[in-house]
Amino acid sequence: MEEQLREAVRSLCRGYPESYWGALDRERAYPEAFVRELSEAGYLSCLIPEAFGGGGLGIREAGIVLEEINRSGGNAAACHAQMYTMGTLLRHGSEEQKKRYLPEIADGRLRLQAFAVTEPDAGSDTTSISTFAAREGDRYVVRGKKIFISRVQHSDLMILLARTTRRADVDRKTDGMSVFLVDLRNVGDRLRVQPVDTMINHETNELFFDDVEIPSDALIGEEGKGFAYILSGMNAERILLASESIGDALYFTDRATRYAGERTVFGRPIGQNQGVQFPVAGAYIRSRAAAALRDQAADLYDRAEPCGAEANMCKLVASEAAWEAANAAMDVFGGYGLAEEYGIERKFREARLYLVAPVSNNLVLSYVGQHVLGMPRSF
Amino acid sequence: MNIVVCLKRVPDTETRVRIDAEGTGIETDGVKYVMSPYDEFALEGALRAREAAGTGEVALVTLGDAASGETLRQGLAMGADRAVLLDGTVTPDGLATAKAIAAEIEGVDAPLVLLGVKAADDDQQQVGPMLAVVLGRPCATGVVEFAVEGAVVRCERETEGGTEVLELPLPAVLTITKGAYEPRYASLKGIMAAKKKPLEQKSAIAVEPGLVVERLELPPDRPPGRVVGEGPEAVPELVRLLREEAKVL
Numbered sequence: 001m002e003e004q005l006r007e008a009v010r011s012l013c014r015g016y017p018e019s020y021w022g023a024l025d026r027e028r029a030y031p032e033a034f035v036r037e038l039s040e041a042g043y044l045s046c047l048i049p050e051a052f053g054g055g056g057l058g059i060r061e062a063g064i065v066l067e068e069i070n071r072s073g074g075n076a077a078a079c080h081a082q083m084y085t086m087g088t089l090l091r092h093g094s095e096e097q098k099k100r101y102l103p104e105i106a107d108g109r110l111r112l113q114a115f116a117v118t119e120p121d122a123g124s125d126t127t128s129i130s131t132f133a134a135r136e137g138d139r140y141v142v143r144g145k146k147i148f149i150s151r152v153q154h155s156d157l158m159i160l161l162a163r164t165t166r167r168a169d170v171d172r173k174t175d176g177m178s179v180f181l182v183d184l185r186n187v188g189d190r191l192r193v194q195p196v197d198t199m200i201n202h203e204t205n206e207l208f209f210d211d212v213e214i215p216s217d218a219l220i221g222e223e224g225k226g227f228a229y230i231l232s233g234m235n236a237e238r239i240l241l242a243s244e245s246i247g248d249a250l251y252f253t254d255r256a257t258r259y260a261g262e263r264t265v266f267g268r269p270i271g272q273n274q275g276v277q278f279p280v281a282g283a284y285i286r287s288r289a290a291a292a293l294r295d296q297a298a299d300l301y302d303r304a305e306p307c308g309a310e311a312n313m314c315k316l317v318a319s320e321a322a323w324e325a326a327n328a329a330m331d332v333f334g335g336y337g338l339a340e341e342y343g344i345e346r347k348f349r350e351a352r353l354y355l356v357a358p359v360s361n362n363l364v365l366s367y368v369g370q371h372v373l374g375m376p377r378s379f
Numbered sequence: 380m381n382i383v384v385c386l387k388r389v390p391d392t393e394t395r396v397r398i399d400a401e402g403t404g405i406e407t408d409g410v411k412y413v414m415s416p417y418d419e420f421a422l423e424g425a426l427r428a429r430e431a432a433g434t435g436e437v438a439l440v441t442l443g444d445a446a447s448g449e450t451l452r453q454g455l456a457m458g459a460d461r462a463v464l465l466d467g468t469v470t471p472d473g474l475a476t477a478k479a480i481a482a483e484i485e486g487v488d489a490p491l492v493l494l495g496v497k498a499a500d501d502d503q504q505q506v507g508p509m510l511a512v513v514l515g516r517p518c519a520t521g522v523v524e525f526a527v528e529g530a531v532v533r534c535e536r537e538t539e540g541g542t543e544v545l546e547l548p549l550p551a552v553l554t555i556t557k558g559a560y561e562p563r564y565a566s567l568k569g570i571m572a573a574k575k576k577p578l579e580q581k582s583a584i585a586v587e588p589g590l591v592v593e594r595l596e597l598p599p600d601r602p603p604g605r606v607v608g609e610g611p612e613a614v615p616e617l618v619r620l621l622r623e624e625a626k627v628l
Contacts, residue, residue, distance in 0.1 A: 004453060004570055011564030042567030055567045 013072035018343040039108030053106035058302035063243030070247025084237035092221035113151040114158035127173040133162040146207040179226035238315040245318035249287035252325035256332040283325035290318035319354035381489040388450040389500040417495025423560035436460040455573035456565035467583025472590040473505025481513040490549040496556040507554035523558025
C-alpha cells in the first residue's frame with residue numbers, strides 16, 4: 001500500500017517536472033494545475049474519512065504524499081494546509097460542519113488551505129494573540145491582525161484562532177481562545193489581505209480584520225477551548241512538514257548523487273572523491289533518521305496518543321537533514337548549483353524555510369529541554 | 380465486453396543488472412520490480428475499451444510467485460476489476476507460460492485478450508502469439524491502437540513508413556506496444572478500492588519447460604571513443620571507418 005501510494009504520487013508528479021516549478025517560481029505563480037490534478041486524484045483528501053468522500057488514511061500516508069511531491073522537485077507547501085488543519089476539523093468540528101464542508105473539500109471543489117494563528121506580536125508565544133472575536137447575537141465580530149498567513153488568496157476556507165476572552169480575564173493563559181472555520185467567500189471586504197513578499201514562491205499574507213462578521217456556527221468545538229484544538233493540529237503540521245523536509249533532503253541527495261556520477265573533472269567523475277561523496281552520504285543518513293522519527297510520530301498521532309515530543313523532534317531532524325543535503329548539493333554542483341536552470345538554488349531557498357517554520361528549531365530544543373527532559377523553564 | 384489482460388512483473392527498467400552466482404539468472408537482491416511497461420499499455424487500452432463500452436470487466440492474469448500479487452494490486456488500483464495470480468515458476472520458455480495462462484483463460488468469457496508486445500525483461504515477444512495458438516484464436520502483434528466494432532476488433536500497427544490496419548474476428552488476442560495508450564496512474568480512490576477487489580490465487584498447471592537458460596553474460600564494456608582527426612580533412616577517414624569497421628553506413 002505504502003509503496004503503491006508513493007509510486008502513484010511519483011507518476012502524477014512526473015507530469016510536473018522541475019521546469020514547471022521553476023517557471024512558477026520566476027512568475028511567483030500558484031501551482032493551479034498541479035493542485036487541481038492532485039485534488040482530483042484524491043491525494044489531497046487522504047485524511048478525510050471515506051464516509052465524506054476522502055481516502056480515510058492517516059497522517060503517515062498524508063506525509064508520504066507530501067514527501068514524494070517535494071522529492072520530485074515540487075513544493076507541497078502550496079497545498080499542505082488542508083492536511084494539517086484536517087485534524088482540528090475532524091476531531092473537534094460538529095457533524096453539521098463536517099457534512100457541510102468535507103465532501104466538497106474531498107472532491108476538490110472547496111479549498112481549506114489557510115491557517116491563521118500567528119500575529120505580529122505573537123509568533124511562538126501563541127497565547128499572546130490579541131485578535132478578538134466578540135459574540136454579538138448569532139455572529140462574532142472579529143478585530144485584529146495576523147501575519148504569515150499563507151495561501152489565503154487561493155483558499156475558500158480558513159481556520160482562525162482568536163481570543164474570545166481577553167488574556168487578562170482568564171485564569172490560565174491557554175484559556176479563552178476559540179477556533180473558527182471562516183468561509184472566505186462570504187467574509188466581505190472588512191478582511192484586508194496584504195501580500196508579504198518573501199524569497200520563495202510562497203503566497204503569504206498579512207491579514208487585517210476590521211470588524212469582520214462571521215456566523216456563530218463557524219465556531220469549532222466549544223468557545224474558549226480553541227488552544228487545545230489547535231495544538232493537535234500543530235503536531236500534525238510538524239509531522240507533515242517534516243515529511244516535506246525529508247522529501248527535500250532526498251531530492252538533493254538524488255540530484256547530487258546523479259550529478260556526482262556524471263560530472264567529470266580531471267578525467268574522472270567527481271563523485272569518486274570522498275570529499276564530494278561523504279557530505280551527500282551523511283545527509284542521506286540524517287534523512288533516513290528523520291524518516292524513522294517521522295514514522296514514529298505519525299504512528300502515535302494516528303493512534304491519537306500524545307506525540308508532541310516526537311512531532312517536534314522529527315521536524316527538527318528533518319529540517320536539518322534537508323538543509324545539510326541542500327548545502328551538500330550546492331557544493332557538488334559548484335557554480336551550476338546557483339544557476340536557475342539546474343533547480344538546486346530554488347529548492348535551496350525553499351528548504352531553508354523549515355528551519356524556522358512552522359516553529360523555530362530553537363523552540364523545539366527548548367520544548368525538549370523543558371518538557372521532555374524536565375530542565376528549568378526559560379520562559 | 381470482458382477483457383483479460385496478462386501481466387508480468389519485471390525488474391524496473393532502470394535496474395543495473397548483475398548476473399547471479401550460477402550465471403543463469405540475475406541477482407534479485409535490492410531489485411525493484413514493476414509491471415512490465417508494455418503490459419501497462421495493454422491495461423490502459425483495456426480500461427479505455429471498457430469505459431467506451433460502458434459495460435464488461437477487465438480481469439488480470441499473471442504467472443509468478445506471491446510477490447506478483449503486488450503488481451496485480453497495482454493493476455486493480457489503475458482500474459481493473461479482478462485479478463488471478465497463477466502461482467508457479469516463470470521460465471524463459473514462452474510456450475510453457477502461454478500454456479499455463481491459456482489453462483486459466485479458456486474457462487473465462489472474454490472475447491479479447493491483451494498482452495504487452497513483449498516483457499521488458501526477456502524481450503522475447505513469444506507469449507502473446509503462442510497464447511493465441513494455444514487458444515486457437517487470431518492474433519495481431521505490436522498494436523498501437525484498437526477499437527471493438529461489433530464482432531470484430533480493428534487494430535492499427537505501425538509499420539516502416541506507414542500504418543497497417545487489421546480487422547480480426549473476436550475472440551482474438553492482441554499484443555500492445557507504445558502508441559495511443561499512455562498509462563494512467565492510480566488515484567487514491569483506486570488504491571483504496573483495489574484493496575477490496577478480488578485477487579484469486581491458484582496453482583498454475585505444471586508445464587515442463589522445453590527451454591532452459593544455459594548462461595547469461597553482460598555485454599562487454601564499450602570500447603572508449605576514438606578521435607580520428609579534426610576538421611574537414613578527417614571526414615573521409617571517418618566515413619571509411621564508419622563503413623568498413625563499424626559497418627553502420
